[in-house]
Amino acid sequence: MAGEPVGFLGLGVMGSAMSGHLLAAGVPVLGFDVDPARRAGHAARGGAVCANPAEVARGAGVVVTSLPGAAALHAVLDGEGGVAAGARPGLVIVETSTLSPQAKQEAADRARAFGATLLDCPVSGTGQQARDGDLVAYLSGEPAAKERARPVLAAFTRAQHDLGAFGQGTRMKLVANLLVAVHNAAAAxxxxxxxxxxxxxxxxxxxxxxxxxxxxxxxxxxxxxxxxEFAEATATVATMQKDNALIAEFAASLASPTPLFSASTVLYQAAVAQDRLREDTACVFGVLQRLAGQ
Structure with missing residues (x-):
């Protein structure tokens, strides 16, 4: 991987931290984000800013995506100026977002249509853990593509778990996030x-x-x-609400009861009602304090 550029699509809390570790290791990073401030931040860290996802794909053999939802992922893949317009032969896309299994499969199918291989590789950890290099990668997909992705993942995660066939990474991440939701509420x-x-x-x-x-x-x-201290979020209530919906849908599709998870989601819904959508999920402590009259 030494000297070969890596692409990054999505330079938010997670994407900026993960790409930052590659830059610190001397790896050139071609980046794009729809937010001008995030593009400027990437440039300030020493990254190269591209005009669109197609330009990122033209310059990198491995592209990492870190995006807020399925619509954003599908748009960067084959929308206007998307990866499809610039993909080199054999492009590997490392998809790190937390999405539904169906959205990941659709993304893989779209990538395959223009000759790229998309790996399902969500990461476990908060924004602060991402900055600390304390993420864990749940890697799944085509074996040869995984081998090409490993050096990139090793630069910004402390462990990489090969879970086998495509889709297993997202299934594992949803199980992990169920525990995060419950344990966070229990701690509060x-x-x-x-x-x-x-x-x-x-x-x-x-x-x-x-x-x-x-x-x-x-x-x-x-x-x-x-x-x-909830204002500087490492993972927002908004993100937790998105992930909780994915967990609930996943569990329902398997007829798997989730009584503790269901109970914990009430606190996150209360956080939204208390106008805490952009706060860190630690704010459920504040939610409980208010319920206790403090």
């Missing part, structure tokens, strides 16, 4: 109980975090809850 509930019991939340995070009651969400979001 436990910390509110501790606060109302007169315990020091710093001490709670240290002691509980060192025992059997710990979780990744307690470690990552617990400090934000304790400090009441």
């Amino acid at each position: 509930e436990a910390l509110l109980l501790a606060q109302r019991a007169g315990l020091d939340l710093g001490a709670v995070l240290a002691a509980v975090g060192d025992g059997a009651g710990s979780s990744r969400m307690l470690q990552v979001r617990g400090p934000l809850m304790a400090a009441g």
Whole structure:
């Protein structure tokens, strides 16, 4: 991969962090985003800004996509000025977004139509974890394409799990996100109980975090809850709501009961009602505080 440009489509919280690790490693990154400010940020980090996805595809053999939804992904693939207009023979597209299994399959079919191979490779972790290089990749798809993608993924993830056939990555990500939703809500509930019991939340995070009651969400979001810092989001309530809808649809399609997940989604809906859509998902602690009259 040394010296060969990598393409990035989507330079938001996740895309900017992931591409930033490649730039820090000396890898040229050709980037595009519909937001001018994000394009300017990419240039400021040392990346090359392209006019459209087609220009990105013309200059890179591996292109990473990090996008907010299925419509955005399909548009960058074969919309006006899309990847299809510039794809080199053998192009590999590493699709890291959290979308439905159906949307991922449609994207793979669209890519195949113009000679590219799309890998289903969502990543697990918050925006801060992305900046820290603490993401985990759930890689699935065509074996030869996965081998070409591995060096790129290794630059911005701490682990890459090869899950086999296309689509398994998204299925794994939805399972992981169910746990994130539940564990985040559980951390908020436990910390509110501790606060109302007169315990020091710093001490709670240290002691509980060192025992059997710990979780990744307690470690990552617990400090934000304790400090009441929700404005600078590493993952917004809006994103959580989008992901929760995907989880609910996935579980319903398999007739798999999700009582704890269903209970936790009420808190995220309450966060929306409290005008917290752009806040970090740690704000469910604030939601519970308000319910408790604080």
